[in-house]
Amino acid sequence: MSLETFDPIAYFEDRNIPYSTEGKNVTENWVNIECPFPFCNDPSNHMGINLESKLFSCWACGEKGGMDRLIQELEGCSWSESQVILSQFQENPYKDIPLDTKYPETGSKTAYSKDIKDILSPFSDQFPKIHLNYLKSRDFDPDILIPKYKLKACYNVGKYKFRVIAPVIMDNEIVSFVGIDVTRQAKIPYKNASDIESIIPIKSCLYNLDNANETVILVEGITDVWRIGDGAVATLGKKVTMEQINLLIRKGIIRIYLLPDSDAYYEWEQLAFTIAPLFDYVELLELNSGDPANLQENKLKEIQDLIRR
Template identity: 35%
Template sequence: MGRLPMPFCEGHGEHGGASLDHKTFSCWQCGEGASPPKLVKQILGCSWAEAYRTVEQYSQLDTDRLFTQVPISERKSLVELPPLSAPLVGPGGGYIKSRGLDPGVLEAEYGVKEIGVLGDYRLRLIIPVYVDNTLVTFTTRRYVENSEPKYKAQPPEKAIIPIKHCLYNIDTVKDQAIIVEGPVDVWKLGIGSVALFGTSSTVEQQEMLVNRGVKRVFIMLDPGTEKPAEKLYFSLISLIREIKIVRLEGLDPGGMTQEEAINLKLQLL
């Protein structure tokens, strides 16, 4: 579609193109590619959250790939954690210790909180999700065994970016990343690991990796999830230079000791 200037390329002239079918931009000269949010972020010099909001507001693309269909005027400009969120000094902190983790570290580094027996998120850990150091949504994890779902996320219409459009811990990623399923896995592996909030990945999560300039990826999902891991592999293979599926035998990253998880990360990176 036409010839466009490409802000990522150091060359001069109009040697960029746009694909309306794939909703991407690319440069014919240097080979650089971009999704609509990446292009907006580069041109405006704004945050990822603002870039996604701008695409939703002005684009005529099928924006349900980028956000749920909530008018920009009705979308919250700020996300707040549930009002009963408290420090990790109660049973939530005890659960974290039982997983071999330090509540103080999780609260300081990830902003994790807990809620007691009251409210919509009772008996849960509150897990903030940040993109570009901006709180864009949150999810929760129960810390007691009951009939409720293990994870319960903020409703997408109340988020700046819905949970399945985010990668947990993405702000710590540079040119390589370890992809895991959930926040507990990230807490064990630390910097450079990101969570999908489940076994499946979305286009938006994949774009977030590509837009960060990630060149090397290790897919480390829980045992028994070979098909989702392979699906993610083939989705990324043409976009990221080096991808490897790490198959764990009988133990997921969240079930490892902190020492085991860090040693595994050092072997990979």
């Protein structure tokens, strides 16, 4: 089940909920309904659902979030029940799901079979010299970084050989990982764990979200987070999924500073427009070159100060 392939109009028609796709108060590529939240006394159709992101925002009362939250309010159901409902109104319930995935009767994706305790078992707590030298060459202190982010190492065998292994932790559980090349020679410097190797698919996660409060610096990569510290959250790639945006909403994030790599600025400019109605404050920051992991000390402090405001 994917939030991105949920069909709001099919759901509204099935539940006999009046909706508008054009006319007063309706923006292109949005569908509007009357806001169901109890403290909204506006009788008009100011509740908008973006047909691309599948996130809602009421222009009258300010309520916003993902379709699971809206369904809970409309139906008075639990979160788990809302997930079943979401799975029943998919434009294509099999999109982006591996052929060998098993499905329950609802048609939604099962819990992942990989055991949490096994996910990092191929990797070591012992760091070879080449791994330590890589971290030091990037101006990271291994004595601080390794315990803080629970890093592991893969030495010279297997598909993750010569990589630092960075666990992806959500709600204090390790659910996936990224392998970071220490040779600087690999065609893929950052290798994400596959869905089969993960408890949760990596693009349904946000790196370091557990260490965020109301203000976040949203970045692309893990080393960007290491450089900035707590309050920085990584999307684990240039593409940002609606599941990831929904995680920010559920976390209660209020202010977001987008800090993409310099080559992704225009992609993230569109992202800023898309998510602006969903948070109290969204600002797109621009780097002249490179990525946040290579920020100079004075610029780094400016970025870190944004989190502490």
